[in-house]
Amino acid sequence: MEFDKVKELSQRYLFPNYGRLDLAFERGEGCYLYDDEGKQYLDTVAGIAVCSLGYSHPEWVKAMRDQVSHLVHVSNLYYIKEQAQLAQRISTITPEPITRTLFCNSGAEANEGAMKTAVRYTGRTKIMSALNGFHGRTSAAMGATGQKNIQNSFEALINKDAYVYYTFNDLEDVKAKMTKDTAALIIEGIQGESGVHSATREFFRGVRDLCTDNGTLMIVDEVQTGMGRTGQWWCCDALGVIPDIMTTAKGLAAGMPIGAVMSTDEIASVMTPGTHGTTFGGNPLVTASGCAVIDIINREHLLENVRTVGEAWTKDLKALQADFPNKIVDVRGMGFIQGVEISTPEEAASIRDYMIGHQVLVNLAHGKTVRLIPPLIFSMKQKDDFMKVFSEAVALL
């Protein structure tokens, strides 16, 4: 179907809740997307940190074909082989003693599940979360998202008594606000949506200690940073902290809708039958996808790729910043979650548009940060191709 027709149908029949660029894609292969005219785009967005294996990875496609041909969905009324196998694989990559998983369909749902688990385990009523963090757009996840622009006009759906907001990277603020009512503190190791802001190791470890001392559960939201994006399986590995509960989604099934809550035997044990659940959660198709993703990341040494290419990318971006200090304000992040803050939102938008015009896709986070979150297979050569166009775009500002 031609682009104009896709746009016309979308504008006529869909809720207008997404701001969309004038692009639509027909297919993808590796780190490239192709539009209806066959035009090729190098993709550093990966469906917002989702398509960890890029597009149409042959082994993943085979696993999905096999699965579709024999079983896509059965209910959690029964045991599900692929779900059990994925939970087992996840236990091999989560830090001890986190060995159990609850599956759902998205990052927001995973965070809802994590908060419900914490409230039930502790018998407490409050959740602490960071200002400018992002945890999703369902009611409780939106409540935990300390951003007015996301909560605005939906306040009726948020229990204001439940949420206490702290300043990211300010341990004294966390200390002052944590009480014996605090069931959980939820945190991202790198705040992706708000522009790629990293927690310092001291802050993250300090939060871990405060939670332990207070009997508060530490929930690390690895929805965006997990599944290898930082060059470690989890950002909390990179920051040297073991949480009580972790959540993930995006990259776990490389494009199939999935979310997961992971925790210890003891904490998971409170979620008895009837406490939580979802019809689709962890169905055979999405969990077979997750198994293939973990196997391929291991077999193709993709964490190593993320570290090697990511480090070189940081160097290149910092060198560009040194050349254009008035245009590039900051370079942040690690591995394949990098943020390049540009002086103004207008300049950031003009970089994005220039790059699209030159067949490279980039995403802007919080208006003026160019966020690079490519597939984990992104190569050194593709990084160089990106840098060539990006340098031109910055020089033109």
Ligand SMILES: Cc1ncc(COP(=O)(O)O)c(C=O)c1O
């Ligand atoms: C850190 C984090 N948590 C939660 C979410 C929400 O995930 P989903 O959009 O799958 O509900 C996101 C999405 O961007 C995220 O980045």
